Amino acid sequence: MRALTPPDDPKPARRPRLAEILLAEGTVSPAELDRALESQRSRDLPLGEILIIQGAIDEAQLLDALATQFGTRVLASGECTPDPSLAGLLPAALAIRLGVVPLRRAGAALVVMTNRPDRDDDIRQALAHDGPVLLALAGRDTMQAALTRIYGKDLARLAEARTRGVYSCREWNPERVSRRWLGALLVGLAAVLLAPAVALSLLFALALCVSAANFMLKWLALHTMSRRPEVAEGATPPAPPDTARRPVVTILVPLFNEPDIAANLLHRLTRIDYPPELLDVLLLIEESDRTTRQALTRASLPPWVRTIIVPPGQPQTKPRAMNYGLNFAHGSIVGVYDAEDAPEPDQVEKMVARFAEAAPDIACLQGQLDYYNPGHNWLSRCFTLEYAAWFRLLLPGVQRLGLFVPLGGTTLFFRRSVLEEMGAWDAHNVTEDADLGLRLARRGYRTEIVETTTFEEANAALIPWVKQRSRWLKGYAMTWATHMRDPGRLWRDLGARKFIGVQVQLLGTLLGFALAPVLWTLIVKLFGWPHPMDRFVPRAGYLGIALFFLASQALTIYVAWRASALPRHRRLRGWIPTLDIYFLLASAATLLGLAELLVKPFHWRKTAHGGYSEAGQAAQAMRAQTDPASSFSRTSNAVER
Known part of the structure; x- marks a missing residue:
């Protein structure tokens, strides 16, 4: 030698x-x-x-x-x-x-x-x-x-500290926040004890105002989606991208306790239709996660897939793992997939082409998400309807309205230079996606929704669903509170429209779910029973409230009906009337998330994957027969076990 x-x-x-x-x-x-x-x-x-x-x-x-x-x-x-x-x-x-x-x-x-x-x-x-x-x-x-x-x-x-402190929630002090919440709770209890009718009426009025704000946002998003996007007079179509000079694309795939789906994940990644020399897939695995590491050791990784072991540290979260993995990325475009994701084969190509023709201030491209196991049970059906409405109507509408786009946690693609400029992800925020979307907006960057779909696994068990949703809503609360530490600066960064949008999109979502049970108390009027607000609200007032509820319900039904126009979703339309019951589960999740915010703000509730593979196989097989327009269906007839 x-x-x-x-x-x-x-x-x-x-x-x-x-x-x-x-x-x-x-x-x-x-x-x-x-x-x-x-x-x-x-x-x-x-x-x-x-x-x-x-x-x-x-x-x-x-x-x-x-x-x-x-x-x-x-x-x-x-x-x-x-x-x-x-x-x-x-x-x-x-x-x-x-x-x-x-x-x-x-x-x-x-x-x-x-x-x-x-x-x-x-x-x-x-x-x-x-x-x-x-x-x-x-x-x-x-x-x-x-x-x-x-x-x-x-x-x-x-x-752990890649994001600047002024934009990060890592300085969140649970004890100080708990004292404030405890004080507010004591004041609220005193009000209820001293004047219960007044207290309930005030809560009802607040809930009604929040519901009206959410209604307006939904209606505006739907209205703007009903119009064709404006094209500047004399504008010429962009030149086609130079496919001979494609960039290297890094895809971050955080994994934690995912031994059962490692083989399926690798199979799905190999279906990506992009030159393998230009793919740089990083599987991010916590050092303590021996089961996933052993599963990947048994798998045969292609040369363009690397395993990155994330050293121990706190908090142990997905954004921390992605921040660590970003150091080892080779690509000028950085994408994010979850462990159970099944992207359409041409998705990376579409993202690269869109970045090539987009303005420099388009820093992030968000794909659409859908579920491959909608038929598993009632919960998965409603979850699929909710996602269809969100990713196919409401989120694109929010984009067209010029508001900030709260990103989804997967099927995201970034210009790497901008991602690093932003300080990447806040490792302490349990909805790092929504937070990053807001930080991008504050710096003048835009997010665009691209018509390409990633199929993933719907959480179809009640308790895990509530825990998952509680993490999302806890993260919304953390994001809102962090960026509202200096409202004046947030106003200057965003402008009036986006600032008001943040209040409705984040705070309005939280209050809407948290106060929904207050609105449901009005159901006693259907039976002719008295309500504590009777002394403040005349009969005509109840009529106006009832008409608003009917309009809100009609809008929810219409949005879900229109969003479920694809053949693979039409069979779910019969379940649309049950969405109100489904959204009540989010009310329980909101209260759980807010409670956890006080005691375990940075705790990441892990969502288990791989438990609904049979439903996924059946649903995808049906899609292959009934939805030939889907490129995913053309490529594969089943999600492998």
Whole structure:
């Protein structure tokens, strides 16, 4: 094995080319090399990486060829443990970008491990070391493990505080908030005891105002979706994107306790119709999650999929894991998928094409979400109807109204430069998606809804559904409270329209669910029973309230009916009248979320996946027969078990 010694001539007249070495050793055929070189002409990627992804060579063969090319050797497995005291010689971000880890000292020389010896000049210049630098080679996974060992703790701390404090909820003080809420609760109880009719009437009036605001927002969103988008006079259609120069796309997939769906996830990812050389999928796994790590060890990962182990830390949340994984991303576009997601095959291509033609202030593209197990039970049917209304009508309407777009937690694609400028995700916010959407709006960036669908698993069990929804609504409360710490600044950042929209979209959602039971007390009037508000509300007033309720109910039914126009949703229309009962569950979830906000604000209630695969198979099989327009259906007839 070749020893590591300083080269007599650090810049030889001519190194042999990698292609020449591989051909001379018979590692690749001329046809395989020609194919890889053709791909390299339109890709800013190393030849060796393209050959691996195309299946022409494996990593060991590439490392041997690079060792020959650069006059060094491949490290044995026992030689790859870096000295943590050398971390100060190179910043973590630069080490990751260059693909190098300071390994150990050898006298006056510094031994570094790398899988990119072609960057040797940059590596030597970047290191804070005046003596000789000896390059040794290691594989991708070995490099990843070494980077984690030497820089992991620092990167984990950065992931916890990547968002600026003024925009983050990490400074949330549960004790102080609890004291304020306790004081407000005591005042409320005193009011109820001293004047119950007055207290209930005031709550009813507040609930009615909130309901009216939510009604107006829904109506405006629906109205704007009924109109064609305006096109500037004389505007020319954008030029088609240059598909020969596609960018690298990184997709972050956070996993936690997901051993049962790992194989299905990998199968779904392999259906993505985008050049594999330009895909960079990062599976983000907590260090403590041994079951998922073992499941992935048994799986055969394609070369464009990497496993990133997230070091322990607090809080243990999805946004913290994504912040950590972002350090290792290669792409200029960063996407997010959940573990159970099944994106349409052309989805990444659509996102890339849209970014290529969109204005620079379009920083985020949000795809539509749907469920592949709507027929499992009543809860999954209502959940599917709710998502159809949200992603196909209301959210696009909110976008057209010029309000901030509360992002969904998956099928998101960002310009990486903007994402890093924003401080990525708030690791302490349990609805990091909505928070990031608001921060984007505050900085003048826009989010656009793209007509492409990701199918995922609807939570179809009552208690898990309430827990999941309580986390979402708790995050809404945290997001609203965090950004309203300085209302004047928020007003200046957003302008009047978006500021008012934030109040309705976040606070209005919370109050609407929390106060819905107060409105339901009016049902006693249907039976001719007295109501505490009788002393304040005349009969004509009750008539006006009843008419408003009818209008609100009609709007809810119409939105759900219109949103369920796709063939795969039409069979759900008979369940639309039960949505009011479904939304009462959200009222229970709101109260649970607000209570948890006081005692466990950063606790992430994990949603289990993979429990409804049979329903998913049946639903997707029916879609394949009844909805040929869906590209997802054309590609696969079932969600694999």
